[in-house]
Amino acid sequence: MSEAVFKNPGSLADVQTHYCPGCTHGVIHRMVAEIVDELGVKERTIGIAPVGCAVLAYNYFNLDFHEASHGRAPAVATGIKRARPDLMVFAYQGDGDLASIGAAEIVHCANRGEKVTVVFVNNAIYGMTGGQMAPTTLPGQIATTCPTGRDTDLAGFPIRIAEMLSTLRTPAFIARASVHKPIYAVHAKQMLREAFTYQKDDRCFSLVEILSTCPTNWGIPPAESTEWLEKNMIPYYPLGVFKRPDGEDRAPLPIRPARRPHHAE
Amino acid sequence: MAKKLMKGSEAIGEAAVQAGCKLFYGYPITPQNEIPEYMSHRLPQIGGTFVQAESEVSASNMLYGAAGSGERVMTSSSSPGISLMTEAISYMAGSELPVVLVNIMRAGPGLGGILPSQADYFQATKGGGHGDYRLLVLAPWSVQEAADLVQDGFDLADHYRNPVMILGDGLIGQMMEPVEFHKDRKPIKELKEKIWAATGYDGTRPRAIINSLFLDPATLEKHNHKLQAKYAEMTRDEIRYETYGTDKDYDILIVAYGTVARVCSTAMEDLEADGIKAAMIRPISLFPFPYEAIRKAADKADAVLVVELSAGQMIEDVRLALEGNKPIHFHGRMGGMLASPEEVMEKVKEIKAGKSQEVSHV
Numbered sequence: 001m002s003e004a005v006f007k008n009p010g011s012l013a014d015v016q017t018h019y020c021p022g023c024t025h026g027v028i029h030r031m032v033a034e035i036v037d038e039l040g041v042k043e044r045t046i047g048i049a050p051v052g053c054a055v056l057a058y059n060y061f062n063l064d065f066h067e068a069s070h071g072r073a074p075a076v077a078t079g080i081k082r083a084r085p086d087l088m089v090f091a092y093q094g095d096g097d098l099a100s101i102g103a104a105e106i107v108h109c110a111n112r113g114e115k116v117t118v119v120f121v122n123n124a125i126y127g128m129t130g131g132q133m134a135p136t137t138l139p140g141q142i143a144t145t146c147p148t149g150r151d152t153d154l155a156g157f158p159i160r161i162a163e164m165l166s167t168l169r170t171p172a173f174i175a176r177a178s179v180h181k182p183i184y185a186v187h188a189k190q191m192l193r194e195a196f197t198y199q200k201d202d203r204c205f206s207l208v209e210i211l212s213t214c215p216t217n218w219g220i221p222p223a224e225s226t227e228w229l230e231k232n233m234i235p236y237y238p239l240g241v242f243k244r245p246d247g248e249d250r251a252p253l254p255i256r257p258a259r260r261p262h263h264a265e
Numbered sequence: 266m267a268k269k270l271m272k273g274s275e276a277i278g279e280a281a282v283q284a285g286c287k288l289f290y291g292y293p294i295t296p297q298n299e300i301p302e303y304m305s306h307r308l309p310q311i312g313g314t315f316v317q318a319e320s321e322v323s324a325s326n327m328l329y330g331a332a333g334s335g336e337r338v339m340t341s342s343s344s345p346g347i348s349l350m351t352e353a354i355s356y357m358a359g360s361e362l363p364v365v366l367v368n369i370m371r372a373g374p375g376l377g378g379i380l381p382s383q384a385d386y387f388q389a390t391k392g393g394g395h396g397d398y399r400l401l402v403l404a405p406w407s408v409q410e411a412a413d414l415v416q417d418g419f420d421l422a423d424h425y426r427n428p429v430m431i432l433g434d435g436l437i438g439q440m441m442e443p444v445e446f447h448k449d450r451k452p453i454k455e456l457k458e459k460i461w462a463a464t465g466y467d468g469t470r471p472r473a474i475i476n477s478l479f480l481d482p483a484t485l486e487k488h489n490h491k492l493q494a495k496y497a498e499m500t501r502d503e504i505r506y507e508t509y510g511t512d513k514d515y516d517i518l519i520v521a522y523g524t525v526a527r528v529c530s531t532a533m534e535d536l537e538a539d540g541i542k543a544a545m546i547r548p549i550s551l552f553p554f555p556y557e558a559i560r561k562a563a564d565k566a567d568a569v570l571v572v573e574l575s576a577g578q579m580i581e582d583v584r585l586a587l588e589g590n591k592p593i594h595f596h597g598r599m600g601g602m603l604a605s606p607e608e609v610m611e612k613v614k615e616i617k618a619g620k621s622q623e624v625s626h627v
Contacts, residue, residue: 043466044465045465046334046463062466063466064464064465064474065473065476066463067475067476068326068329069352072323072326072329075323075326075329076329077330079288079290079326079333080331080334082288082290082316082327083334083336084336087464087465104319104322105319105323108323
């Protein structure tokens with residue numbers, strides 16, 4: 001008797017995506033779809049696509065979906081979850097969407113303790129619009145709207161969303177993961193599973209920030225991108241669980257000095 | 266149900282509840298706070314949900330999510346708040362979502378003031394946000410009518426899969442009048458099951474995607490044609506207005522909507538006592554607008570007087586209706602100042618005496 005050990009997740013549509021080579025959206029999509037399958041909630045899961053690179057996510061999941069306006073996915077998620085608490089609701093957002101234009105929506109969604117899950121993909125840049133500076137762009141990192149590198153005197157320091165949201169008193173699950181190497185991806189999937197499980201158990205708001213590469217807009221090949229992420233992003237955006245609903249909070253991490261400027265070649 | 270003395274804001278909230286609305290997402294703004302306040306205590310009584318959002322931007326996007334789930338949902342706000350909601354309103358129109366929006370208008374522009382106004386007519390009837398879209402706009406002149414239009418509004422929103430706006434002013438929200446909710450009210454439209462709603466994909470129907478994004482221009486044009494066909498259907502079937510004194514002979518036809526029409530009806534009684542013959546037509550649906558009815562009502566009149574709490578916005582639709590065939594005069598107040606019956610009488614007398622300058626045709 002043979003047993004299938006690997007197959008296409010039923011919650012993922014069997015289509016080609018528009019994502020660039022070396023981008024990790026595809027990996028993250030797959031992991032979300034696998035978890036929806038594994039938890040057996042496909043028939044009652046609603047996804048919300050953002051504005052940004054994942055704007056067409058509704059074509060890539062085999063699920064009912066809403067397309068939200070820029071940054072408003074947590075508000076749309078709130079609207080759905082309050083209307084139909086029996087549904088599993090997840091918002092899939094990038095860093096421009098969530099940390100810039102949608103900063104108010106994510107803070108208040110988390111603070112109200114909406115029982116929804118947010119998959120927050122942080123690649124430190126605006127991808128869809130062509131590589132502009134994001135709130136998460138690292139100090140010194142070059143972007144099309146900071147051609148000499150992010151100047152922290154003018155643009156401030158990158159926002160650490162996971163850390164910021166974990167300061168809220170409302171119980172939540174907040175974690176940060178990365179998918180740039182298989183071992184990290186295994187860890188990321190565990191975080192995602194825990195996040196979706198908290199929602200399934202009607203426990204709390206959950207958010208997993210996932211560090212991602214953007215070879216196209218970083219201007220470096222995919223293999224170098226994963227290296228760049230590990231060397232530059234992980235020190236500023238440490239991985240791990242920052243908050244659990246039972247009050248098990250992570251101790252604050254020491255802030256490291258600004259990274260060496262990145263120059264696109 | 267017996268008649269009950271209610272504040273307009275509370276009647277609007279109760280009407281929504283009676284129409285089966287169990288969800289309200291809102292943000293405080295004067296002069297409509299009594300609506301969210303009423304809903305915050307009323308909805309939990311019926312197993313519903315009230316959410317005070319962090320902003321109007323967020324409240325309106327919560328509406329988008331709830332309406333996309335197929336539930337009846339409402340919000341209310343006042344002018345500056347509606348401006349913030351126009352982003353989501355455009356998305357809801359584009360995604361064909363049924364919602365009821367209440368705008369208790371205050372004076373603008375900008376932060377303006379908190380007193381009654383009708384200066385959001387253009388915003389409500391000509392789109393407001395980006396893209397080619399229309400709201401079905403209904404303007405009540407009494408607390409009873411506000412309650413009735415809210416209930417009808419839910420049926421119309423569901424039928425057309427389109428946002429409906431109840432356009433009132435601070436007077437409608439604040440005044441108290443007897444209201445009756447009919448126990449055995451039937452929907453005014455045959456309502457279909459919302460098979461398009463995103464409620465979870467189980468393979469028994471196509472996937473539901475609540476969306477207004479169409480990157481292929483030919484597909485987007487087709488989508489726009491579909492929306493325009495819907496607006497044309499509304500224009501054919503949903504025009505609402507009332508006429509007063511048009512069965513008799515008259516020299517002056519007054520056109521006014523909302524509470525201003527009540528001021529004008531008082532003026533008409535006094536004008537009659539003075540031997541001046543005036544009639545009135547009151548548009549109730551502002552989109553679709555009763556162009557044809559106004560044209561017909563103006564036939565008997567020598568001149569038309571438009572009265573608004575604005576610099577003159579509906580007057581542009583009246584001009585379209587009359588196509589230059591009748592002289593049009595205007596009386597408007599702004600900034601939260603109200604038009605009195607005396608002012609309206611005075612204006613009608615000036616028109617009769619040839620002392621009023623007609624609105625120029627630019």
